[in-house]
Amino acid sequence: MSIEQLAETALAMVAPGKGIIAIDESSGTIAKRFAGVGIPDSEENRRAYRELLLTTPDLSEYISGAILFDETIRQKTKDGVPFAQYMSDNGMIPGIKVDRGTHALAGFPGEVVTEGLDGLRARLEEYYKLGARFAKWRAVINIGDDVPSGTCIEANAHALARYAALCQEQGLVPMVEPEVLIDGNHDIDTCFEVSEVTLRALFDALYNQNVALEGTILKASMVLPGKDSGDTTSVEEVAEATLMCLKSAVPAILPGIVFLSGGQSDDDATAHLDAMNRMGPNPWPLSFSYGRAMQSAALKLWSQDLVGNYDAAQATVFERAKANGLAALGQWTRG
Numbered sequence: 001m002s003i004e005q006l007a008e009t010a011l012a013m014v015a016p017g018k019g020i021i022a023i024d025e026s027s028g029t030i031a032k033r034f035a036g037v038g039i040p041d042s043e044e045n046r047r048a049y050r051e052l053l054l055t056t057p058d059l060s061e062y063i064s065g066a067i068l069f070d071e072t073i074r075q076k077t078k079d080g081v082p083f084a085q086y087m088s089d090n091g092m093i094p095g096i097k098v099d100r101g102t103h104a105l106a107g108f109p110g111e112v113v114t115e116g117l118d119g120l121r122a123r124l125e126e127y128y129k130l131g132a133r134f135a136k137w138r139a140v141i142n143i144g145d146d147v148p149s150g151t152c153i154e155a156n157a158h159a160l161a162r163y164a165a166l167c168q169e170q171g172l173v174p175m176v177e178p179e180v181l182i183d184g185n186h187d188i189d190t191c192f193e194v195s196e197v198t199l200r201a202l203f204d205a206l207y208n209q210n211v212a213l214e215g216t217i218l219k220a221s222m223v224l225p226g227k228d229s230g231d232t233t234s235v236e237e238v239a240e241a242t243l244m245c246l247k248s249a250v251p252a253i254l255p256g257i258v259f260l261s262g263g264q265s266d267d268d269a270t271a272h273l274d275a276m277n278r279m280g281p282n283p284w285p286l287s288f289s290y291g292r293a294m295q296s297a298a299l300k301l302w303s304q305d306l307v308g309n310y311d312a313a314q315a316t317v318f319e320r321a322k323a324n325g326l327a328a329l330g331q332w333t334r335g
Contacts, residue, residue, distance in 0.1 A: 001171030006215030007255060009133050010173045013093060013217055014256030014285040017325045018064035020175075022260075022291035023053055024097035024136065025069065037303035047075045052302060053295065054083060054092075056314040062325030065093030067136050067175070067289070073127065084131025095175065096132040098123060098163065102140050111152040114139045117162055124170040134173035136219065137163040141180045143194050143226065153201045161205035168215055175258070175289070177219035178202050182263045184226035188233055192223050192245050199249035218250060218257045219289050222272055227263065235268075239275035243282065252283040259286070261293035266320065267334065269293040270327045277330030287328040294320045 013020060025033065030049075031041040039045055050072050066087060073096055076082050084094040100116030114137065124135065139156035141148050156178065164174035180195050199220075206213065223241040225231035246257065261269040269290060276286050294317065302313040326332040 003168075003212045003215050006168060006171070006173050006212065009093065010215050010217050010255040013064050013134060013173065014258065014287045015064050016285070017329045018062055019288035019290070019321075019324055019328055020065050020067060020095070020258055021053065021059075021063050021294050021321070022067045022136075022289050023050055023069070023072065023295070024067040024095075025291065026101065027069075027071070030069075033299060034303075037300055039303050039306075043071070046071065048078075048306070049299070049302065050075065050083065051077050052298070052310060052313055053317055054087060056317045056321070058318060059321060060091035062318075062321035063092055065095050065134065067095040067097055068132070069097055073130050073132060082131065088131060093133050094131045095134040095136060096127045096130075097138075098127070098135045098167075099137040105152055105155060108149055108152055110144060110147050111142060111149060112140050113152070113155045114159055117159060117166075120163060120166050121170065124166055124172055128170050128172060132172060134175055134217070135163075135167050136175040136177060138177040138179055138219075141178060141194060141198050143180065143184045143186045143190060148194060148198075153198050154205075157198070157201040157205040160202055161209040161211060164206060164211045164216060165209045168212060173215055173217060174211070175217045175219050176202060176206070177260065178221075179219075179260060179262065180221045182221075182224055182227050185228040185230075186226040187229055187231055188223060188225040188237065188241055191225065192241050195221065195223055195245050196249050199245070203249065203251060213251055213253050214255060216254060218254060219260055220246065220257050221260055221262050222264075224262075224264070235271045235275050238272050239279060242272070243276055243279060247283065250284070254284050256285040256287060258289035261288075261290045264293065266293045266296065270323050270332055271334060273324065274327035274330055274332040277328060280330065285328070288324045290320075290324060294324070
């Protein structure tokens with residue numbers, strides 16, 4: 001696939017007023033989410049839940065694509081249509097999570113590196129055949145005493161860049177996700193510094209690995225104080241700090257940036273995105289790639305009655321998509 005085609009896909013992912021729904025939870029994570037609401041963790045329940053999300057009526061009005069898990073991209077709707085095909089037929093771009101999770105970074109206690117580069121080329125080739133048109137890789141950066149180290153940031157940036165180069169070789173748009181965790185008691189200034197250093201290292205690595213930025217999407221965390229810091233920051237402060245950080249480190253040629261919700265409440269994630277777009281114009285479209293902030297209300301509803309609450313659960317998915325779609329235009333009003 002040419003760079004022009006990759007760029008076209010990337011722009012479609014951040015089309016005005018649209019964002020990405022992340023339903024790529026690993027088997028372990030979805031099991032915990034199900035356990036939290038009393039749903040037995042079975043392949044059929046996982047398939048049915050992902051179908052509920054993807055077949056929400058009119059979802060493509062506000063959702064441009066979805067990140068799927070390996071199991072999900074191989075599954076079908078109850079009518080026998082592969083999920084990736086269903087998405088394409090309904091105006092959404094199928095994506096796939098391709099990393100193999102975080103592992104301890106040897107020699108650096110308390111830090112992790114994402115693995116999954118071994119055999120990635122062949123896996124990407126298969127995912128393309130299964131219908132995926134973009135892929136996601138998540139790196140995790142912790143903030144703590146003497147953490148993160150430069151080595152940790154460099155190791156994760158290098159892995160993200162290698163993955164991104166392999167994606168583009170196979171015709172997939174890479175969604176690079178260097179998540180700076182909200183865990184900890186750090187203040188917003190510390191988060192700003194770590195986020196800026198991480199993003200600069202990432203784009204330096206992408207440049208060194210010949211990754212075409214015009215065919216790449218950044219999935220970024222917002223600049224927030226640690227959840228144990230006790231700090232209260234206004235919506236505007238978070239939006240201003242996040243924008244300043246991005247403008248100092250992210251090249252304007254990037255087609256767009258989508259944010260992860262990262263443990264924020266549904267409303268906070270939407271409010272922060274909305275505030276950033278109201279502060280525009282910005283160098284790139286700013287949109288969303290939310291998981292929990294798109295699904296949690298629907299999962300609770302569905303768990304109470306898997307059949308009777310199906311329509312009501314889908315209605316909440318649509319409402320969350322609409323709220324975030326409006327926030328991506330700077331037109332959301334808190335209800």
